[in-house]
Amino acid sequence: MSKFYPIKDVKEHAKYQWEIILFGLAPELHSALNQIGKHVACPIHGGIDGFRFFKDKVFKGSAICNTCGHFPDGFAVLMAVKSWDFTYCLEQVVRFLGLPDTYKSKVIDYQSKLKQPCVKTIQRDKWISQILSQNWQQAISLVDVNATIARRYFQNRGIDIMGLGAMDNALRFHPALEYFDANYQVVNTFPALLAMITSNEGNITLMRTYLDSKGTKAKVSTPKKMMPIMSSKSITGSAIRLSGEVVESELMGVAEGIETALSVMQSTQMPIWSCINAHQMATFNPPKSVKKVVIWADLDRSETGAKVANSLSANLAKKGIEALIKYPPLVLTEKQKGWDWNDALLLLGKEAFLL
Template identity: 30%
Template structure:
């Protein structure tokens, strides 16, 4: 039997949600919140998956920062772990009114959080921290100096230093106590919801962790239902601001051009970002990833912002990816390797009539 995917897509337009309800129950939460981030139906987590608002006509969505899943057949293949023939034949049988065995449901139950205790802990470690200008904050200043972004880091009140912060592994086991750079993470309303931690040595280098543990960690967050997770490094100027995935990318752009950029810590978190009132233009400083993750995510970011009447410009660093660059390059690499490579940003800011802060 010849399987005509083009004809199948035509027949399924306007029916995908009904088909998903019958064939892919793992998508039920995403279907109830079209256009919003929900836990990934395959990997779990908190907000790593989204069905597009037009999913009933396309069947499309996005899986975290890995890739866009543009069409319903691809979606069924991914979420149910089906081959193309299995997905196509299941749709054919469903359209013919036949009984079809649905795919699996393996959505983990979200972990319950004691928000009162979490708030107390977050307030305590933030209260124990100090400004980067303090003498004891030398490790943090050294860390940012190595990356040529110290001037930018010193400008932000939401970046501080903790001299002795516990690092806990699985099951709450204490793995060590280290100096740490703390960044206050805020939601779209500007309210603090968590703290991003970078564990460093007394000399300002990243701590070498055991395999499976990361040097950078975001704490659990309070107010989980609120949208947006960003570090408000500097205030926007004249209604124009930038966003980026990483802290050092954001600081590098400010160091180079005194232009305010807020890091969202991950591509997934950026997808729900909404700027404060008065911002009419957002420049997205993309990473140049080998797997195109940042560029794929930028499609969702742009859809979210333009639907609110906000102009979006996407900029990729002009430097090329070297063989030694495992994942790709970003604007922090641009700043360190070729500081003259910000010409496209210069032109854009001139066109927008934005002056340096």
């Protein structure tokens, strides 16, 4: 069966989501995406530090390489990194975003290719499934006596894990997780915080935060890394379900980072999920029981947090769900890039979280 996708519409859907689209479709870009604005090895020609994403244009997926040239948007980046033509690239983005069948109106035959994944893809998916399961099973509860480093990491941020209790379906601690460099070679092992990213289709992948023995982020080029995603799964609409399944509550919160969400949970006892980053938040889909969502947005100079919060609020309104956007009650100084709700907890205490 053939497919044609209106380019303008797809670009609008992809806007502000390129960071997570590129994460899911191109593992080769993880190093650059984890260090937006910083120079890293180019995933196309190699080298040491010629490639970077533009900080102020990450919503478009724009990047540049000193050797390969300028890539105006995420489509251009994917086409160069994956050696895809535009039509195939467009289709992969549509599938990743889970856009409806109404976008299909002409015939360009990629269906047979997509329905019969190549041997390389099958092998890759099998490896991903095995490594995800292995790492998750090796990890222990945050309240375990041997998870002191993980608790210290959160304690440094004013978060009392013992007070919050075990969140074993969402967060665990791995005592010695392998760290891979840009060439996918193991360079060392570190203690690590593992967060399970879940959608309505089940577990998707893991977010890793590498730590040192003091409970601070490990001194590596990319201390936070998302693990690869199987080709049959999509990260769109997924989250780290810190409060577990929300099946009875009509009210819940949503935030970007894990530390931000836990700050809210500790201060309000509100059920809350972490969407990983601002761009992923735009695709948040609350459980059926929820009638009101509190969006605990970041306050940043780029206004990305506000744009995504407003976008999510509008999407929720279309579903008949009330939304309340809350920003940290802090003032941005000239040198301050932004505040999140963990900053509010550390500086103002629980009183900052009053609804």
